[in-house]
Amino acid sequence: xxxxxxxxxxxxxxxxxxxxxxxxxxxxxxxxxxxxxxxxxxxxxxxxxxxxxxxxxxxxxxxxxxxxxxxxxxxxxxxxxxxxxxxxxxxxxxxxxxxxxxxxxxxxxxxxxxxxxxxxxxxxxxxxxxxxxxxxxxxxxxxxxxxxxxxxxxxxxxxxxxxxxxxxxxxxxxxxxxxxxxxxxxxxxxxxxxxxxxxxxxxxxxxxxxxxxxxxxxxxxxxxxxxxxxxxxxxxxxxxxxxxxxxxxxxxxxxxxxxxxxxxxxxxxxxxxxxxxxxxxxxxxxxxxxxxxxxxx
Numbered sequence: 001x002x003x004x005x006x007x008x009x010x011x012x013x014x015x016x017x018x019x020x021x022x023x024x025x026x027x028x029x030x031x032x033x034x035x036x037x038x039x040x041x042x043x044x045x046x047x048x049x050x051x052x053x054x055x056x057x058x059x060x061x062x063x064x065x066x067x068x069x070x071x072x073x074x075x076x077x078x079x080x081x082x083x084x085x086x087x088x089x090x091x092x093x094x095x096x097x098x099x100x101x102x103x104x105x106x107x108x109x110x111x112x113x114x115x116x117x118x119x120x121x122x123x124x125x126x127x128x129x130x131x132x133x134x135x136x137x138x139x140x141x142x143x144x145x146x147x148x149x150x151x152x153x154x155x156x157x158x159x160x161x162x163x164x165x166x167x168x169x170x171x172x173x174x175x176x177x178x179x180x181x182x183x184x185x186x187x188x189x190x191x192x193x194x195x196x197x198x199x200x201x202x203x204x205x206x207x208x209x210x211x212x213x214x215x216x217x218x219x220x221x222x223x224x225x226x227x228x229x230x231x232x233x234x235x236x237x238x239x240x241x242x243x244x245x246x247x248x249x250x251x252x253x254x255x256x257x258x259x260x261x262x263x264x265x266x267x268x269x270x271x272x273x274x275x276x277x278x279x280x281x282x283x284x285x286x287x288x289x290x291x292x293x294x295x296x297x
């Protein structure tokens with residue numbers, strides 16, 4: 001008997017920092033979406049592909065939903081909301097907060113008007129007692145907009161298989177959209193730039209990382225093929241930020257480069273010589289032409 005092949009598109013939405021990128025990196029088994037404890041970590045709509053023998057799920061990792069403060073924020077909110085009616089299943093992720101906050105309430109209000117099936121993920125259950133998990137499930141169940149509610153811990157890879165099974169039960173019969181060995185629609189240059197930006201987010205002061213953009217200038221494999229040279233520019237919004245990114249005697253930039261190089265070597269499977277330069281593009285997040293020039297369109 002021929003096994004029915006199921007495939008489809010699933011978007012994951014939620015507030016910043018609820019664990020969307022951590023979940024997807026666990027599902028895919030590779031680090032594609034960058035992770036930090038700061039908002040606006042994910043800026044683009046990134047497709048990641050999970051393939052097994054009888055199904056293929058194309059996940060859309062979107063920016064965390066929050067009120068926009070500049071042109072970049074407007075772009076991020078627009079692409080987060082634009083996916084809701086374009087996919088086969090919407091996944092709404094919340095964290096372990098016992099009270100439902102104003103931003104989650106705003107998202108739930110938006111979700112109540114769509115016809116797409118919605119699965120709720122309650123993340124970070126490793127920090128909750130069993131009774132608290134049941135209380136949250138009951139609270140969200142009473143809203144009557146979620147077809148399934150799955151408690152998980154993305155960090156600990158707990159109950160993620162149950163989530164995948166729930167999705168497979170909702171996907172239509174369809175083709176294999178991507179080759180089985182493909183895990184993202186993003187080119188290596190994009191992933192490398194995001195790795196560098198992640199390390200900047202982790203290593204820098206609170207206000208600086210939001211205004212950082214990383215541009216890959218070139219990637220060149222040496223003739224003897226034993227090392228790959230990666231040249232990249234880190235853009236910030238103010239001259240004062242440039243000094244913070246570089247750090248005293250270049251220590252901060254060195255830290256960013258060293259930690260990024262390790263992840264890039266893992267991605268490329270080769271030794272890497274990473275060279276970073278810091279440049280200033282004043283207030284680029286508020287300038288629509290620069291937001292578009294940097295690829296947010």
